[in-house]
Amino acid sequence: MDLTAGPTQFFWSKDRWLKFYTSLADTPVARVVLGELVCSKRLPFYQEHISEAIDTLQNAGKEVALTSLALVTLKRERKLTADLVDMGLPVEVNDLSTLPHLPKGTPFWVGPLVNVYNEGTLAWLASLGATRVCLPPELPLESVEVLSKTAADLGVAVEVWGHGRLPLAISGRCYHARLHGRTKDNCQFACEDDPDGLEVKTLEGQPFMTMNGVQTLSDTHAAAVYQTDTLARAGVSALRLSPQSQGFPAICAAYHSLLQGGTTAATTAAELQSLTPDARFSDGFLQGACGADWSAGQPVPVE
Amino acid sequence: MVMEIVCPAGTPAALRAAVKAGAHTVYCGFADETNARNFPGLNFDRAEMREGVAFAHQHGAKVLVAINTFPRAGHEAIWHRAVADAENCDADAVILADAGLLAHTARHHPGLRRHLSVQAAAANADVINYYAETFGVKRVVLPRVLSVPEIAAINAETEVETEVFVFGGLCVMAEGRCSLSSYATGKSPNMNGVCSPASHVEYHEENGVLDARLGGYIIHRVNKGEAAPYPTLCKGCFSAGEKTGHLFEDPVSLNAEKLIPQLQKAGVTALKIEGRQRSRSYVAQVVRNFRAAVDALDAGRPLPEGMLARLSEGQAMTTGAYKKTWR
Numbered sequence: 001m002d003l004t005a006g007p008t009q010f011f012w013s014k015d016r017w018l019k020f021y022t023s024l025a026d027t028p029v030a031r032v033v034l035g036e037l038v039c040s041k042r043l044p045f046y047q048e049h050i051s052e053a054i055d056t057l058q059n060a061g062k063e064v065a066l067t068s069l070a071l072v073t074l075k076r077e078r079k080l081t082a083d084l085v086d087m088g089l090p091v092e093v094n095d096l097s098t099l100p101h102l103p104k105g106t107p108f109w110v111g112p113l114v115n116v117y118n119e120g121t122l123a124w125l126a127s128l129g130a131t132r133v134c135l136p137p138e139l140p141l142e143s144v145e146v147l148s149k150t151a152a153d154l155g156v157a158v159e160v161w162g163h164g165r166l167p168l169a170i171s172g173r174c175y176h177a178r179l180h181g182r183t184k185d186n187c188q189f190a191c192e193d194d195p196d197g198l199e200v201k202t203l204e205g206q207p208f209m210t211m212n213g214v215q216t217l218s219d220t221h222a223a224a225v226y227q228t229d230t231l232a233r234a235g236v237s238a239l240r241l242s243p244q245s246q247g248f249p250a251i252c253a254a255y256h257s258l259l260q261g262g263t264t265a266a267t268t269a270a271e272l273q274s275l276t277p278d279a280r281f282s283d284g285f286l287q288g289a290c291g292a293d294w295s296a297g298q299p300v301p302v303e
Numbered sequence: 304m305v306m307e308i309v310c311p312a313g314t315p316a317a318l319r320a321a322v323k324a325g326a327h328t329v330y331c332g333f334a335d336e337t338n339a340r341n342f343p344g345l346n347f348d349r350a351e352m353r354e355g356v357a358f359a360h361q362h363g364a365k366v367l368v369a370i371n372t373f374p375r376a377g378h379e380a381i382w383h384r385a386v387a388d389a390e391n392c393d394a395d396a397v398i399l400a401d402a403g404l405l406a407h408t409a410r411h412h413p414g415l416r417r418h419l420s421v422q423a424a425a426a427n428a429d430v431i432n433y434y435a436e437t438f439g440v441k442r443v444v445l446p447r448v449l450s451v452p453e454i455a456a457i458n459a460e461t462e463v464e465t466e467v468f469v470f471g472g473l474c475v476m477a478e479g480r481c482s483l484s485s486y487a488t489g490k491s492p493n494m495n496g497v498c499s500p501a502s503h504v505e506y507h508e509e510n511g512v513l514d515a516r517l518g519g520y521i522i523h524r525v526n527k528g529e530a531a532p533y534p535t536l537c538k539g540c541f542s543a544g545e546k547t548g549h550l551f552e553d554p555v556s557l558n559a560e561k562l563i564p565q566l567q568k569a570g571v572t573a574l575k576i577e578g579r580q581r582s583r584s585y586v587a588q589v590v591r592n593f594r595a596a597v598d599a600l601d602a603g604r605p606l607p608e609g610m611l612a613r614l615s616e617g618q619a620m621t622t623g624a625y626k627k628t629w630r
Binding site: 070071072073074075077078081082095096097099100101113115117118119120121122123124125136137138139142143146147150166168169170171172173174175177178179183184185198199200201202203204205206208209211216218284285288289290291292 | 373374375376377379400401402403404406407423424425426427428429430432433446447448449453456475476477479480481482483485486487488489491493494518520521522524537540541542543544546547550551552624627628629630
């Protein structure tokens with residue numbers, strides 16, 4: 001298995017954005033997906049830097065793809081989606097609205113926000129030209145195993161959500177704007193002050209979710225450290241690491257070392273915790289009773 | 304053309320009540336994980352479906368079978384069987400969300416009319432036309448993220464019929480793209496056909512304060528005697544920054560009755576009522592009111608005023624994303 005860095009889900013300033021993607025050149029990730037996933041209003045702020053980031057990453061030997069938006073409704077967004085393929089890079093489809101804009105036979109990737117739950121959907125996407133599919137984070141290990149087998153027969157590379165806050169929902173409504181008493185169309189970029197999203201707590205102060213404009217993520221950082229052997233045996237070809245503002249290159253290095261067999265899962269988990277002392281981890285979608293659960297390396301009791 | 308009223312039926316009794324109350328069309332599902340209202344005691348076995356379709360057809364009404372969860376890897380046969388059985392029961396159409404299942408149905412059941420479920424979240428004309436060209440989809444249930452002018456713009460660019468929700472529960476997130484419930488409870492709308500399931504709800508009262516929890520997370524806290532809304536995740540009370548409140552959505556339900564004329568002008572074919580979990584008397588009453596509204600509209604009469612206020616049981620109503628300011 002190798003590593004894929006996903007597109008940042010958060011709204012970063014152009015300097016932070018460029019610095020982040022430039023820094024990935026020196027990390028052990030094999031490929032990088034970049035571009036705007038969550039909100040089309042964010043793109044103009046860093047769009048001018050995209051070409052430079054692509055050049056830097058390609059010069060460092062990384063494979064680079066461009067993500068589509070996760071939810072395409074406006075005319076402007078449809079045009080953006082149609083234009084993606086003109087960049088000459090693989091497009092990562094994160095909304096099926098992208099498919100009609102790809103010239104017939106164009107190879108493409110499928111991102112974690114497309115509902116690939118079963119062999120039929122995987123085979124259909126492969127028949128259209130999908131060469132790489134990052135499975136939805138919600139899928140349990142049993143599904144990952146079945147789909148990896150199907151993917152191998154189809155010649156499709158399978159990725160699994162390896163690390164980072166889980167994308168749980170996308171909406172027409174902007175919650176950051178709502179929090180500030182505004183609407184999405186007049187949001188005044190309420191999300192820009194939260195480079196890792198805004199913590200949403202329960203009434204008892206328990207961290208629960210993360211607000212990110214129109215997107216809702218988990219509070220916990222998914223961390224598949226204890227499942228890497230199982231995933232590799234199943235034929236999964238890459239772990240998807242989702243960007244965060246702090247410590248990301250070190251997180252990539254930690255996973256790389258784990259995949260190379262240079263360290264144990266428990267050591268990696270401890271290292272991840274020391275890199276992000278405030279983070280709570282989860283691996284429950286892969287092997288727990290619910291997504292928020294964290295195995296901490298303990299086998300899950302059979303029901 | 305009179306706008307088509309599409310009504311929910313969780314039971315054969317509700318189906319009959321809806322048809323008698325004037326529903327043009329009823330939608331329902333099999334009693335298993337193949338549909339997005341997989342609740343205990345709800346839905347139809349095969350014999351009931353066959354009888355229900357026959358009853359509806361005798362009364363000039365149609366039946367749509369919702370097979371709108373995403374088939375589980377390794378177990379697609381369950382969903383394939385549901386599609387075949389819907390056809391055998393003489394259903395007028397199936398409502399599907401999963402691309403693989405659409406491909407299967409188009410290939411193996413070409414004569415069975417295919418509608419695209421709201422769970423597919425097809426939110427623009429490009430993707431709707433793509434579903435039509437690729438899988439022969441004849442109707443799309445639009446996701447609840449679009450304003451009325453956006454719906455009109457979609458209809459101007461597609462031949463596919465559009466169906467929109469006008470009454471009942473309201474998803475705040477794009478449907479079919481939300482795993483909040485499985486994050487907190489392990490039960491997923493996409494995979495299990497349930498959201499914020501009752502099996503994971505706990506109420507606890509102490510010192511005159513009632514807590515409602517889902518999967519252990521506190522979702523609502525009210526004083527004794529106050530209305531305690533069901534702890535649906537996206538309509539819970541949380542804190543972020545300096546603010547505590549209903550950060551995603553208030554505990555409201557959708558009521559777009561006043562927008563019916565605008566929706567008709569926008570080119571919408573069918574109006575959908577949510578609530579397969581509702582009683583037959585509720586379904587009958589909602590159907591009667593909406594049927595009266597579309598008949599009045601068709602005859603050029605004014606719409607009956609405030610017809611459904613009583614059914615909301617004091618719950619607040621919203622027109623949701625149909626008004627742009629909701630965003």
